[in-house]
Amino acid sequence: MNKPSAIEEILTNRTRPKSPPAIQASATFAWRALLRIRYVPEQLFDVTVFPIIFLLMFTYLFGGAISGSTGEYLNFVLPGILVMTVSMITMYTGLDLNKDIEKGVFDRFRSLPIWQPSVLVGALLVDTLRYLIASTIMVTLGYILGFRPEAGFSGVIMGVVILLLFSFSLSWIWTMLGIIVRSEKALMGISMMFLFPLTFLSSVFVDPSTMPNWLQKFVDINPITFVVDAVRTLIHGTGTNGDVMIVIYISIALIAIFGPLTMYFFKNK
Amino acid sequence: MTTYAVEATDLVKIFGKHRAVDGISLKVPKGIVYGFLGPNGAGKTTMIRMLATLLKPNEGHAKVMGYDLGKEADKVRHSISLTGQFASVDEELSGRENLIFISRLVGYSRKQAKLRADELLHAFQLEDVAKRQVKKYSGGMRRRIDIAASIVTSPELLFLDEPTTGLDPRSRNQVWDIVKALVKNGTTVFLTTQYLEEADQLADLIGVIDRGKLIAEGTSKELKSSIGAGSLTVHFDDSEELKKAQNIFISQFEQEPDINEQDISLTVMIKEHAKAAKAIGELANTNVQIKDFSMSQPSLDEVFLTLTGNVQDQEGGDSTNE
Ligand SMILES: Nc1ncnc2c1ncn2[C@@H]1O[C@H](COP(=O)(O)OP(=O)(O)O)[C@@H](O)[C@H]1O
Ligand SMILES: [Mg+2]
Numbered sequence: 001m002n003k004p005s006a007i008e009e010i011l012t013n014r015t016r017p018k019s020p021p022a023i024q025a026s027a028t029f030a031w032r033a034l035l036r037i038r039y040v041p042e043q044l045f046d047v048t049v050f051p052i053i054f055l056l057m058f059t060y061l062f063g064g065a066i067s068g069s070t071g072e073y074l075n076f077v078l079p080g081i082l083v084m085t086v087s088m089i090t091m092y093t094g095l096d097l098n099k100d101i102e103k104g105v106f107d108r109f110r111s112l113p114i115w116q117p118s119v120l121v122g123a124l125l126v127d128t129l130r131y132l133i134a135s136t137i138m139v140t141l142g143y144i145l146g147f148r149p150e151a152g153f154s155g156v157i158m159g160v161v162i163l164l165l166f167s168f169s170l171s172w173i174w175t176m177l178g179i180i181v182r183s184e185k186a187l188m189g190i191s192m193m194f195l196f197p198l199t200f201l202s203s204v205f206v207d208p209s210t211m212p213n214w215l216q217k218f219v220d221i222n223p224i225t226f227v228v229d230a231v232r233t234l235i236h237g238t239g240t241n242g243d244v245m246i247v248i249y250i251s252i253a254l255i256a257i258f259g260p261l262t263m264y265f266f267k268n269k
Numbered sequence: 270m271t272t273y274a275v276e277a278t279d280l281v282k283i284f285g286k287h288r289a290v291d292g293i294s295l296k297v298p299k300g301i302v303y304g305f306l307g308p309n310g311a312g313k314t315t316m317i318r319m320l321a322t323l324l325k326p327n328e329g330h331a332k333v334m335g336y337d338l339g340k341e342a343d344k345v346r347h348s349i350s351l352t353g354q355f356a357s358v359d360e361e362l363s364g365r366e367n368l369i370f371i372s373r374l375v376g377y378s379r380k381q382a383k384l385r386a387d388e389l390l391h392a393f394q395l396e397d398v399a400k401r402q403v404k405k406y407s408g409g410m411r412r413r414i415d416i417a418a419s420i421v422t423s424p425e426l427l428f429l430d431e432p433t434t435g436l437d438p439r440s441r442n443q444v445w446d447i448v449k450a451l452v453k454n455g456t457t458v459f460l461t462t463q464y465l466e467e468a469d470q471l472a473d474l475i476g477v478i479d480r481g482k483l484i485a486e487g488t489s490k491e492l493k494s495s496i497g498a499g500s501l502t503v504h505f506d507d508s509e510e511l512k513k514a515q516n517i518f519i520s521q522f523e524q525e526p527d528i529n530e531q532d533i534s535l536t537v538m539i540k541e542h543a544k545a546a547k548a549i550g551e552l553a554n555t556n557v558q559i560k561d562f563s564m565s566q567p568s569l570d571e572v573f574l575t576l577t578g579n580v581q582d583q584e585g586g587d588s589t590n591e
Contacts, residue, residue: 006392007447011454016347016422017376028373036361039402104355108418111321112374113346268325 022115029122037126046092047130051138054085059145062205071146078142079159079232080204085138086131086167087199087224091191093127094174098187101179101269110267117263124171131167135160151237159234162247166227169251172258179265203228223250274299274426274457275320279329282315289315291481292329297459297474299425302452304472305461312481313461314354317428320459321351334425350424354431354461357415360404364395364414367403371418389417393447409440416447420456427451429460433467445471466566469493477576484576496575497538501545503552504534504560511535513557521551539564 020028037043058081059074097120100106109119139147139156149156174191181187201215202224208216219225227250230243275297282290290312297303305313318324320333322342331338334348351357358367365386372382390399393413398406403414412432419427429448433441448458448471462468468475469489477485477492485492505511511533518526518537522544526535539545545564552559 006394007450008454010388010392011420011423011451011456017381019347020374020376025374028370031373032359032362032370035366036359039361103360104353104357105359107318107321107323107353108351108357108371109374110323111346111349111351113343114374 019113022118025114025118026121026125029118030125033123033126046089047134048137050089051085051134052141054081055138055141074142074145074147077205078147079235080228082135082138083163083224083228083231084199084204086134086163087170088195089131089134090167090171091174091195093124093171094178094187094191095184097123097175097178098184116267120175120262124168127171128164128168131164135163149235151235155235155237159231162234162244163227163231165251166247169254172255172262176258176262176265179262179269198222198224226250272298275331275333275459277331280319280326280331281328282319282324283327288481293483295476295483297457299457300455301473302448302458302460302471304468304475305478306465306468306475307478308463311478313478314430317430317461321349321428322346348425349428350419351428352415352419352430352432358403358418361402363400363402365390365399367414367418368421371421375421385421393417408436409443412436412440412444423454423456426457426459429458431461434463497540499539499564499566500536501539501548501562501564502534502536503562504532506558506560508533510558514552517551517555522548
């Protein structure tokens with residue numbers, strides 16, 4: 001039998017500490033996400049396998065046809081596939097949340113006096129870490145296959161940083177959908193419907209100047225094109241700072257629109 | 270300072286066309302256990318989720334620990350804790366990790382959080398399974414870790430949603446002991462249950478809810494006296510004796526017993542316990558041979574039968590064709 005006295009003893013303290021600042025709360029939720037990865041390492045499957053498959057597939061499938069040699073094509077296409085792969089992986093953020101949020105523990109989170117977005121920000125921070133793992137794997141494998149960044153190592157780092165910023169911002173769309181959409185299947189369908197055209201109809205694989213006019217128009221306003229151009233610019237030192245600034249604006253806009261929307265649906269679920 | 274932990278006025282929650290909570294007003298004085306008693310689908314969880322700031326009521330308003338539910342949600346959250354009906358901790362993590370995690374969210378430093386987690390694990394006798402994932406816990410352990418997570422800092426008001434449903438008697442008693450300890454310490458407990466016995470044992474005040482409406486409220490004594498103390502069942506060796514007993518009940522107590530020919534038994538509803546003793550005494554005096562007899566508490570079904578005047582439908586709360 002349980003001794004009530006033991007429980008009474010630990011109840012004496014009624015003073016509640018001050019609620020944690022937003023950063024501590026977010027970090028605590030990030031810690032939760034990390035612990036979950038430790039228990040279920042399969043969660044890392046998508047960020048390890050996709051980069052490898054995509055890179056090998058596109059390099060050897062298109063390399064010979066488009067550029068004549070795989071080595072040359074790799075230099076052109078790797079930044080593009082990097083953006084495509086990581087953008088695709090952001091979708092899993094929504095899928096994971098969709099399953100997670102049905103659990104009773106979210107009721108507890110929502111009844112705590114904390115900065116409510118921290119529940120999602122923490123999870124997204126750890127997802128950003130997953131995107132970093134995917135990027136590292138792809139760049140490393142690319143290097144082995146003959147990829148040589150012209151702006152050197154620091155260029156690669158800056159390219160990856162700007163990609164992570166964009167991916168973190170893009171994740172808010174899937175987070176919002178993950179809260180609204182009921183079934184995982186429907187969510188997957190919606191995400192694919194956006195991601196496939198956006199990633200393929202961009203400057204990922206080929207230079208837009210080779211495309212028919214009408215297609216070029218779409219590709220030129222596609223946000224993914226801007227991100228691909230910025231990452232290429234940073235990795236090969238070819239473009240201008242303007243390319244990078246546009247991605248920063250796009251990212252801020254995504255967070256400004258979908259952050260509050262997500263929180264609205266989260267609170268009123 | 271108000272004297273009420275909860276003051277709800279005409280709360281309504283509608284899902285689609287279904288009025289899950291249909292105009293409930295209630296007052297819960299501070300420092301007591303309030304038992305919210307009702308069958309599956311009655312609207313208990315919906316009510317608790319509104320009072321814990323998780324659901325916005327469609328109509329009505331409420332004050333929790335003196336704060337307005339809508340306008341001062343954050344202050345309400347500072348005074349309450351919620352133990353949901355299903356898994357209210359992260360089942361993928363270990364018990365200790367869960368408690369450290371909640372302690373950090375409540376505002377403890379890393380060191381304090383670990384200290385607090387270990388204190389709680391000790392008090393709730395969960396030290397042996399501290400490092401095991403919660404999904405591998407038994408039902409009783411799971412409920413204890415759920416409650417431990419709710420009292421990382423002692424709340425002024427604790428919501429417990431069906432804390433003992435599905436537990437074995439020993440685990441159930443442990444949960445009851447925990448609730449008693451909490452109340453002794455000054456916490457107000459608002460618990461929901463499907464069991465009359467549980468409300469009877471723990472609650473100072475019981476509200477009976479059915480199909481989103483509060484259909485009765487009072488102390489366990491008051492509720493029971495309104496529906497009687499329960500039923501008396503007497504078994505006999507042969508139907509001859511049964512017949513004799515039936516006549517005695519009709520002539521002496523002016524009550525028509527329910528006869529069960531197969532079991533050779535009869536059952537009567539009893540207003541108070543003394544009357545049951547008198548009836549058994551009367552049977553002995555007139556030399557009726559009794560095999561055995563038993564008293565049973567009024568069941569929840571009987572409570573509903575008496576309070577609503579109709580047998581409660583098992584689908585629970587489908588109100589489309591009322
Ligand atoms: N989120 C929801 N959406 C639609 N219907 C709901 C929802 N939550 C509860 N209900 C319905 O409201 C009624 C009351 O549910 P609930 O409060 O969970 O009852 P209890 O906790 O007493 O078993 C049930 O008929 C249930 O199906
Ligand atoms: Mg319920």
